[in-house]
Amino acid sequence: xxxxxxxxxxxxxxxxxxxxxxxxxxxxxxxxxxxxxxxxxxxxxxxxxxxxxxxxxxxxxxxxxxxxxxxxxxxxxxxxxxxxxxxxxxxxxxxxxxxxxxxxxxxxxxxxxx
Amino acid sequence: xxxxxxxxxxxxxxxxxxxxxxxxxxxxxxxxxxxxxxxxxxxxxxxxxxxxxxxxxxxxxxxxxxxxxxxxxxxxxxxxxxxxxxxxxxxxxxxxxxxxxxxxxxxxxxxx
Numbered sequence: 326x327x328x329x330x331x332x333x334x335x336x337x338x339x340x341x342x343x344x345x346x347x348x349x350x351x352x353x354x355x356x357x358x359x360x361x362x363x364x365x366x367x368x369x370x371x372x373x374x375x376x377x378x379x380x381x382x383x384x385x386x387x388x389x390x391x392x393x394x395x396x397x398x399x400x401x402x403x404x405x406x407x408x409x410x411x412x413x414x415x416x417x418x419x420x421x422x423x424x425x426x427x428x429x430x431x432x433x434x435x436x437x438x439x
Numbered sequence: 440x441x442x443x444x445x446x447x448x449x450x451x452x453x454x455x456x457x458x459x460x461x462x463x464x465x466x467x468x469x470x471x472x473x474x475x476x477x478x479x480x481x482x483x484x485x486x487x488x489x490x491x492x493x494x495x496x497x498x499x500x501x502x503x504x505x506x507x508x509x510x511x512x513x514x515x516x517x518x519x520x521x522x523x524x525x526x527x528x529x530x531x532x533x534x535x536x537x538x539x540x541x542x543x544x545x546x547x548x549x550x551x
Binding site for chain 1: 443445472479481482484487497527529531538539540541542543544545547
């Protein structure tokens, strides 16, 4: 059974710092991995999607990497800002390629202090 | 932009009531999902649907049912609401294949 773990559960950094969030999964047979952002009391916003054949994806100050063989992904945030404060969730897609469900980690809650 | 819209942001219902949570997407996606999110437990899949009138159980279907009569709409039904169904409910949609999932803004349901 696929399990997804995110470490650390919470992280507090000063503004301007570069940081890395970690995501690990137990079964390497995934179709893709998606990083989301969730603000308190809100839904999930998709940040980056990495297909299983890809090594990384970039969007602005965000860079996500994927090492399928070792069951790991990282989300790198450059020059962090207070507006980046949120919970970051990773999810892997397994099962059927058409209907495969997402399995989520518990999330990392990030606080960026001004 | 893809839009997934949940009918209510906040709901308060009484124990034993029948509750309907509605979700509509505007991108003609085949797949739709209902999750619930609880502190310490994360997001757990309740039901999903890969086509009109098709549904499959997720990890925690007990106490819930779903309806998908039209492609754009996926309803979650709590047949007889109980206090342990107090939670944040999140709807998502995606096309088939290796594609992104898009989420609604969530419905915070409180059962009293």
